[in-house]
Amino acid sequence: METTDVNTKAAAATPSRTRSVAFVGLTIAIMAVLAWITIPLGPVPFTLQMFAVTFAIVVLTPTQAMASIAGYLLLGAVGLPVFSGMRGGFGVLAGPTGGFLWGYLIGVAAAVVLLHLVRTRTGWDAGRRERALDPAAAAAQTPAQRVGRFLRASGVEVLAGVLFTAIAYACGCVQYAAVAGVSLEAAFLVACAPFIVVDACKIVAAVACAQAVRAAVR
Template sequence: MNQGDKEGEVVEQVQKKTAAGSRTRSIAFVALTVAITAVSAWVTVPLGPVPFTLQIFAVAFMVLVLQPKEAVAAITAYLVLGAVGVPVFSGMRGGIGVLAGATGGFLWGYLLGVGLAVAVRFGLKAVLARDGQAKGARAFAIDFLTGLVFLAVAYVCGWAQLMAVASMTPAAAFAAGVAPFILVDLAKLVAAVICARAVNAAVGRRA
């Protein structure tokens, strides 16, 4: 084996180890955000048919610290765990009945909202990349807009299922399941953006 072949083999081994380390780190981040989302759901304050939890913060944080595929994988894993009975939903509940219940639409909305939010975020960053990397207020605005997209989808899905399952009028479902949470959820989004930006800076990730 000549010197060139040896160097090529070394480079290949380094690349394999780097790829394996990257996959391990990605799995760890996904698992950690799933755990954070589950714990946030256990912090529950009853407020009419829809309880107050910290899930909006946790899922928005998930979207902002993970790569697009990682975020979709994380929210999917969270919902699958809950569907099979692991008590990861609000009030330490689990089972398909929660997803089919009056508040289940918000959970489905998390999945759809994450998918749309990461697509919007990726698109905005691609457009702004022509002018250089987004920094400061512009970067914060992109992250907050990403959170708003996620929140809007979650609200629409939750509102629709609440009307259907609880036989409520659109106005009644909005008053019970959406209106009381808007201001608090916006505050959660701001907190999620701040925390996510701090974490990304600390670990050197670019979500």
């Protein structure tokens, strides 16, 4: 009987593991593709990486999110062209903008811990489901009401995106200053300040897209 139970549990767990591996692989691919979309803005290019990583933080489980960012960095470190500008290799991680990539790993860890604590130790998820509106009621809301509803339902997820971004900025500034030989203030003005507004928009867009994906696969 015990052997049968073990076999049943193992069989039930196999699809779940397969699904997790598929999610992680797909997320890594999305990060790589969006990193290739590059607009030069001084020494630090504009990409959609921050959008992809924030999306992963919100829509994946903590383990899946960490596996995705760790796998992405590992593939880039061994030379696959998954970083911005279709670059790869450890030299990118050690270069002036490599601190942002290291910051992704630390920032994702902090953000998923924050979300995990909120989701498991408060009634936030249940309250969000209770506040859900039917399509007709949602369509009748004014733009201001929709913004307020979005913030009430997803404020913690937006906060997690902000935390991730702030840590990535901090790590990026420190390494840029060290490698380029400039002050932290100069590094911030060059490597972070031009992107603050755009990255804030990416956070909101990533959370909104994550909501839509969760609703579709629920």
